[in-house]
Amino acid sequence: MKWSQSLIPTQKEIPTDAQIISHQLMLRAGLIRQVTAGAYDFLPLGLRALNKAAQIVRQEMDRAGCAEVQLPILQPLELWQKTGRDVAYGENLFKFKDRHGRLTTIAPTAEEVVTELVAGTISSYKQLPLILYQIGTKFRDEYRPRFGLLRVREFLMKDAYSFHSNLAQLDEAYESLYAAYERIFQRCGVPYVVVEAEAGPIGGSASHEFMTPCDAGEDVLLFSDKNNYAANVEKAETGHRSHDLGGAPTGELEKAHTPDLPSIDEVGKFMKVKSKNMLKTLVFQAQGNPTRWVMGVVRGDHDINEAKIKKAAREKFGVESLALVDTPEVRSLWPIGFVSPRGAIGRNHTVILVDPDAAQGGFWATGADEIDYHIKHFNWQRELGAVLNDAEKFAVADIRNAQSGDPSPKNDGGVLQSSRGIEIGHVFKLGTKYTVPLGAMFTDETGREQPIIMGTYGIGVGRILLAAVETGHDDKGIIWPSAIAPYQVVITPIKYEGQAREVADQLHDQLNAVEIDCILDDRDARPGFKFADADLIGFPVRITLGERGLKEGQVEIKKRTQAEAQLVPVAQVVQFVQDLLLQHG
RNA sequence: CGGGGUGUAGCUCAGCUUGGUAGAGCGCGUGCUUUGGGAGCACGAAGUCGCAGGUUCGAAUCCUGUCACCCCGACCA
Incomplete structure (x- = not known):
């Protein structure tokens, strides 16, 4: 393939809309071009890689x-209704009505x-x-x-x-x-x-x-x-994490007025309490009998894992399904946003699941169970009392997302990263x-x-x-694995004329004959310009033809990852490139 | 869908506050010089200022609406 016959709109400047490196490089290398949100042209080089x-x-x-x-991509919506996936996919499912009024998905x-x-x-x-x-x-x-x-x-x-x-x-x-x-x-x-x-x-x-x-x-x-x-x-x-609900109170309960602070972090900052010293309590609606509500409690800097709390609720309390809801009913029962574990006390059909890291003594701040208020010095024994020993109402279980630093579930001393x-x-x-x-x-x-x-x-x-x-690039551009590079080899004559032209054409044909795909940069451009494009696109191997080498019957060959080229006699180029490409994938 | 941002030449952006001839760099064309890591000089072409209304003698600029794109959140392969 000759460069001039393809469509390779490379560009120096970084497109503003591209955030991640692969997006920037693929645009700059002329591989893809955005047509509308989430849909791209694949240009010749991009399509070859794909x-x-x-x-x-x-x-x-x-x-x-x-x-x-x-x-087919066009599928009757009816088919999706049979498996309930029309609902499961929801808005993510493209669908339209055809001229006969049939609902059809674009699958x-x-x-x-x-x-x-x-x-x-x-x-x-x-x-x-x-x-x-x-x-x-x-x-x-x-x-x-x-x-x-x-x-x-x-x-x-x-x-x-x-x-x-x-x-x-x-x-x-x-x-x-x-x-x-x-x-x-x-x-x-x-x-x-x-x-x-x-x-x-x-x-x-x-x-x-x-x-x-x-x-x-x-x-x-x-x-x-x-x-x-x-x-x-x-x-x-996570691996085993111990918990301890004992521990003496750190002080009398202290109420703080905390209006208009939508996140735990902001409440913590306002109260001068680290979020790891706060208890976060979420209320889930359960489809259980008799359990109707499940309160999940994790440390303020942790996130509840829905799959885990579902599993724990099933194992500990026989709850069948759970959903985090924000309905008038929940809001009538609890001051959402200001709930503490105390919210379970005296409440029927309500159980409480606490993550081990939250089931500890020491200083805690949490909701005051009253709109616009939080409390400090929450203490499990003092606040919950007998509830802690009621296995039908209270349990400790791993209900949060694992994070860096947690013990490995293999319990072999490994630490999660x-x-x-x-x-x-x-x-x-x-x-x-x-x-x-x-x-x-x-x-x-x-x-x-x-x-x-x-x-x-x-x-x-x-x-x-x-x-x-994303994983293969440097400051000059892409570094393709040769298996999916748009072309494995770029032939770059310093000037595409005279002997260089003859040799370039000849090498191009010879490489193609042994099924090494190559592109010949036949553009009338300065060498630095061509080199920069070659590096930006990231062809694994570059063959450079200049007067210096050709006088001796030699060309320069270098991998994208190498700084220095090697001189190779023209007759040995094909063998040399084959070996080079085999060296690593 | 909530919050934020941006739409001006193929690309990156300035101009908008304070209304009055639409700009720069890159890229593109022509010529000369140059030719081993994104050349220099000269000349040139190129924009319905996202779109639609409104205000005004006059709108890229002010107002209203609308569309598109990007980011954060939510959601998710």
């Missing part, structure tokens, strides 16, 4: 025994459609397992698209769906795709870690996320410094969530009809690029 990543995904999926299909994913396909074509255990996948554009009406390719409304995704007659078969597919994912990200040259994620309906280790650690990530991961545990913050457990990360892939054991409502059944060995068991597996192809750039 296609390369997609092709690696395709090869590894095929290798793992998956069959490629293409499912973000294809569980319903693929399940229906399988329901209509699979009927016996003999036809299972089956894994179908597709690589295609998906749509989500994101509330707030942002950060370049990170959160977009239109994106290329590989989605795969596995179908099984029993759990062992599902486990096998899960392991196989997990391994395929590792190969994919390794081949793409993108750093990643695998973390446990929200387990979903099957429980156990039924869901893993593949994350690229980097500051731009929107997710928070925690991992043990003993390298034997990693999870996302929604899922991360945290990092931000970009989710680039997700594997998930689904169970029968879709097959039951959509009637995807099979007949088992004994002749009985059963719902098919499913798994679902996604990879954000665009996010692979983003993760590669």
